[in-house]
Amino acid sequence: AQSVAQPEDQVNVAEGNPLTVKCTYSVSGNPYLFWYVQYPNRGLQFLLKYITGDNLVKGSYGFEAEFNKSQTSFHLKKPSALVSDSALYFCAVRDLMFSGGYNKLIFGAGTRLAVHP
Amino acid sequence: DAGVTQSPTHLIKTRGQHVTLRCSPISGHKSVSWYQQVLGQGPQFIFQYYEKEERGRGNFPDRFSARQFPNYSSELNVNALLLGDSALYLCASSGTGLAGPPYNEQFFGPGTRLTVL
Numbered sequence: 001a002q003s004v005a006q007p008e009d010q011v012n013v014a015e016g017n018p019l020t021v022k023c024t025y026s027v028s029g030n031p032y033l034f035w036y037v038q039y040p041n042r043g044l045q046f047l048l049k050y051i052t053g054d055n056l057v058k059g060s061y062g063f064e065a066e067f068n069k070s071q072t073s074f075h076l077k078k079p080s081a082l083v084s085d086s087a088l089y090f091c092a093v094r095d096l097m098f099s100g101g102y103n104k105l106i107f108g109a110g111t112r113l114a115v116h117p
Numbered sequence: 118d119a120g121v122t123q124s125p126t127h128l129i130k131t132r133g134q135h136v137t138l139r140c141s142p143i144s145g146h147k148s149v150s151w152y153q154q155v156l157g158q159g160p161q162f163i164f165q166y167y168e169k170e171e172r173g174r175g176n177f178p179d180r181f182s183a184r185q186f187p188n189y190s191s192e193l194n195v196n197a198l199l200l201g202d203s204a205l206y207l208c209a210s211s212g213t214g215l216a217g218p219p220y221n222e223q224f225f226g227p228g229t230r231l232t233v234l
Contacts, residue, residue, distance in 0.1 A: 034222060036225070041227075041230075042227055042228075043121075043123075043207055043225040043226050043227040043228045044160070044207065044209075044225040045225070046222045046223075046224065046225075049222055090159055090160070092159075095162075098173055103148050103150050103165050103167075103172075103173075103209075103211050103223060104150070104162045104165060104173060104175075105152075105160075105162065105223065106162075107159030107160050107161075108159050109157075109158055109159050110157075110158070110159050
């Protein structure tokens with residue numbers, strides 16, 4: 001079965017410090033991986049995606065993610081955290097085994113990022 | 118361009134009632150998917166509709182149904198509501214057809230917060 005795991009419920013970081021939000025995946029075939037962010041009482045906003053090619057993917061708001069095939073990981077990173085980055089972050093993988101087409105995403109449980117001033 | 122819109126924003130129902138949630142995709146998008154996000158969890162896939170036909174269904178009971186209209190807007194219906202149906206219901210649209218490409222991101226609406234008492 002295809003799955004995504006986010007091992008940390010919460011990540012705390014001081015403003016200005018680098019941040020990492022972890023994600024590991026298990027898929028059959030090539031992984032198509034996504035990061036979304038959710039602010040309170042809001043829907044999900046797309047941050048970035050990994051298709052193929054460069055292992056370092058750059059996305060919105062200064063975020064980037066590093067794809068590591070040997071470790072089956074897709075960690076979200078940012079060099080310098082902002083208080084406004086505080087939100088819920090979700091890692092997701094496209095379910096390629098789903099017979100109904102390519103629009104089914106499997107999400108992790110989410111990681112709450114808290115950036116302190 | 119307007120993003121994905123959903124209505125209503127909030128809804129309170131009692132057990133046994135039914136509810137209808139509405140979604141309008143991004144203009145030009147023909148695929149609509151519905152997800153349920155229970156508090157503290159990642160979104161779970163409910164349905165995908167493409168070109169007005171159900172193309173896939175997640176692990177949800179028959180009390181959940183949906184349809185897509187000729188203008189590609191969609192409704193999610195839930196009958197015989199249970200307390201456990203309380204959740205944020207997210208609609209996502211995508212320009213991706215059934216055959217891919219599998220790496221196109223989905224765009225989510227703000228969600229409808231359903232509370233069942």
